[in-house]
Amino acid sequence: MSTRSGDPRESTAKQQASLRRLAHILDTAIPLPGGYRIGLDGLIGLIPGIGDLIGAVFSSYIIGQAYQLGAPRMVLLRMGGNVAVDTIVGVIPMFGDLFDFAWKSNRRNVALLDQYLANPRKIKRRSTALMIGLTIGLVAVAIAIVYAVIHLLVWVGTSLA
Template sequence: MVTGAGGETAHHSAKTRARLDRLAWLLDSAIRLPGGFRIGLDGIIGLVPGVGDLVAAGLSSYIIAEAARMKLPGTLLARMGLNVLLELLVGSIPVIGDIFDFAFKANKRNVRLIEAYLEKASLGR
């Protein structure tokens, strides 16, 4: 059986990557607004005063946890963590932070980082 990054089977890795991509889409882009701009549940959850941004960061942390299970490098995990932390900190600022939440899309950024790393790793074999 072919193994990928972190010793995962290629099939499991593809399933995990598809699940993470779907979650990132749901959190960052699932709702189309007039004019074509897309928002997700992350920004909507973040509108809840006090705990919304923490809950959204918790959901975003799942993507990082899965990347860690895939045994991706610590530097990549740290960069992903900084994306989530930035979204959490700026997102906690009333109004401006909410707009930032809708635009920054940390989850999609993090899934792209995973994909880019795995693509580079597969070419380096």
Template structure:
């Protein structure tokens, strides 16, 4: 079985492809463009971007279990962090999220780096590492949101 055949039949890859499509490209909006639920989640004040980041971290988790190189996992985390941090900016962040599509980018990275002959990682260690990284990312999103709201609040003439 070739790498291409395994890549198309592996249920883990199918699962992350479906999730990425759902998050970034599931809803046609006309003109050949599509939007997913991730930018729409970003419209929810306070927690939408954090929820989107957590869903994106699942794709990162699956990539880690597949045994992808740490460098690739770092690039994937960077895509999630960029989308999540920029996503907290009202309206601009949602437009950026629509254009950036971190989940689709991350699936492309998985498809490029995945080798079926590479040993997979154990679930327990990966779960702990990804949970810690996601908690740190969530804390960063909350802190940046707090800072942005405080900055905008200080501009109001009260």
């Protein structure tokens, strides 16, 4: 995207401001008593069956803009993880709806993009480390589950014999 002045930094700043406004609308535009704020994403998530998917589509727009602004794969994966958590947990009745109001994945992702644009090396390194750590953690959990199932089956087999 170019502006009349042709300055790419001005264009980037305008895109960032636009994404901040969108994240505000989706996550914090509606004030509640007590100082808490919710957004349209949480309200849309209340629609049974498709609400969380509609919210994920809006959230994907922010990730697409981050891609256009040059965010690397690891940062985009981290942003996608924020949306995935929001979407997956959001489908749990009652708890998911409350979680939707608190998680605010869009604001997280815009903040992550802002941090990346301000300090690309640092955020890319942190995102890579986080994704590697999560992968190792998920593999460890999967191994523990397989180990537990095998031992449970052995125990059941020896108990029945």
